[in-house]
Amino acid sequence: MLRDTLLVAGKDLRIELRSRVVINQMAPFALLVLVLFAFALGPDRNPLITAAPGLFWMAVLFSTMFAVQRSFSLESAEGLHDSMVLAGIDPAGFFAGKLLAIGCELFALEVLVTSGIIVLYGAHVKSPAELLVSGILGTVGLAAAGTIYGALVSGMRLRETLLPLLFLPVASPVLIAGTRAWQIGLQGNSSASSPWLGLLGAFAALYICAGIVLYGPMEDMK
Amino acid sequence: MCSLESLLEVMATIDKAIDKRRTVMAAEPVTRPAPWSARRNRWVRAIGVAAILAIALDVYLGLWVTPPDKVQGNLVRLLYIHPALATVALYVAFALAALSSALWLWRRTRAPFFDRLAAASVETGIVFIALTIVTGSLWGRPVWGVYWTWDATLTSTALLLLLFLGYVAIRKSTADPQRRARRSAITALVAFMDVPLIQFSVLWWKTLHQKSTVLNPSLTPKIGGIMGATLALSFVAFLLLFVWMLINRYRIEVLKESLEGAEMEVAIRERVAEAGTSGHLELPADLRVPVSGG
Structure with missing residues (x-):
């Protein structure tokens, strides 16, 4: 399984490095979201800094959908799925590989958005550990849930509209917990962050387990 | 060139083809779904009648017999609808959907019954959840002064409604019954896992950040006597209504599945009939269309 995970993740990241969709399209999109939020909330710094944690996670949530759609459109090519099955790739490994690749892309994006928030909104980070840990845990959770739903709707005619409808309500605990952890990180009150980080961790663990268990049955239907 | 005789000949050939297709269609009638037994029908009707009677009694007791509450006045009467709706929607419908989805996914118990049951309970659950939210808002307006507040219970109920709607959307957009059943079952299970996380996150979201909550615990009236009985009756009434709606939705x-099957059968036969006649449909020489130009 580990070998398959690394193979699939390596394949996806290699395709990404060569096609540069994340760098050329998703990164500008995430930055655009930051700028648009500034337009929506006005040029005053205070409301922007107050809203920054929420804006960060909204940007990440939308980017996750793009990353998931992109990742599964790679698999939709003719006969690609059959060749994966013939190559004997373990479904759980395939899931973990997709998760890893999407997670890496998202994390790179989050670093960019964070620096955007610091530079554009002038936010001061009091305890960066919260931002980092919540970022990693939240990303893993979002990537896991996104991969499950991406696989679920892949091959469907209406997948572009179905994915947000299914994924966004499920991802709401990450939005809530991530935003709170980020607020704490920006304000520097470290002791209050543990329930939120715990929630992010629980979400990630739950969806990784669900993906490993359910990915096999999901692959059967293609 | 085109004589009347040859035209008539062509028309006769087409007529013959149509006749042949009719006979093919008539030869084997399309399979009809097995009708429900009269006994079963009687049972379902009995549940329906019991639900109506129980709800009528609940309305009567709730509006005329029970006294107004000391604190909430007449608003307390919503208590005889809202908690029952919420309990049926949040616990019965959702748990039933998750359980039957899990049973469908498990190979040993896989049967179309569980897929239909999950679909029926989700769709019936949507009605109950929507009514829960509507009745809650109606109560909230005079008590809290607003139709909606970002209270933990309200927010998680709304999210649950969205999860249910996602289930229906994915079900509606898959045509193949096997894939539909699998996709729906996985959607229901993945959504079900999310429920405790949503509950916790929304609860902490409120309690950790809003010091005073609009839901003052002292507002909750102590229930006893006729009020308690009416409240208990409302649970029975709405549970009966749920069961009745569930069976009918099932x-x-x-019927929908058998209709889909019948339509498919008709379409296949039409194609077969077309293929069968095309070999015999020969146009007279002077009516054949030249292949290129002319």
Whole structure:
């Protein structure tokens, strides 16, 4: 399984490095979201800094959908799925590989958005550990849930509209917990962050387990 | 060139083809779904009648017999609808959907029954959840002064409604019954896992950040006597209504499936009939269309 995970993740990241969709399209999109939020909330710094944690996670949530759609459109090519099955790739490994690749892309994006928030909104980070840990845990959770739903709707005619409808309500605990952890990180009150980080961790663990268990049955239907 | 005789000949050939197709269609009638037994029908009707009677009694007791509450006045009467709706929607419908989805996914218990049951309970659950939210807002307006507040219970109920709607959307957009059942079952299970996380996150979201909550615990009236009985009756009434709606929704699902099957059969036969006649349909020489130009 580990070998398959690394193979699939390596394949996806290699395709990404060569096609540069994340760098050329998703990164500008995430930055655009930051700028648009500034337009929506006005040029005053205070409301922007107050809203920054929420804006960060909204940007990440939308980017996750793009990353998931992109990742599964790679698999939709003719006969690609059959060749994966013939190559004997373990479904759980395939899931973990997709998760890893999407997670890496998202994390790179989050670093960019964070620096955007610091530079554009002038936010001061009091305890960066919260931002980092919540970022990693939240990303893993979002990537896991996104991969499950991406696989679920892949091959469907209406997948572009179905994915947000299914994924966004499920991802709401990450939005809530991530935003709170980020607020704490920006304000520097470290002791209050543990329930939120715990929630992010629980979400990630739950969806990784669900993906490993359910990915096999999901692959059967293609 | 085109004589009347040859035209008539062509028309006769087409007529013959149509006749042949009719006979093919008439030869084997399309399979009809098995009708429900009269006994079963009687049972379902009995549940329906019991639900109506119980709700009528609940309305009567709730509006005329029970006294107004000391604190909430007449608003307390919503208590005889809202908690029952919420309990049926949040616990019965959702748990039933998750359980039957899990049973469908498990190979040993895989049967179309569980897929239909999950679909029926989700769709019936949507009605109950929507009514829960509507009745809650109606109560909230005079008590809290607003139709909606970002209270933990309200927010998680709304999210649950969205999860249910996602289930229906994915079900509606898959045509193949096997894939539909699998996708729906996985959607229901993945959504079900999310429920405790949503509950916790929304609860902490409120309690950790809003010091005073609009839901003052002292508002909750102590229930006893006729009020308690009416409240208990409302649970029975709405549970009966749920069961009745569930059974009927299940039947609709069965009928829909057999209709889909019948339509497919008709389409296949039409194609077969077309293929069967095309070999015999020979146009007279002077009516054949030249292949290129002319």
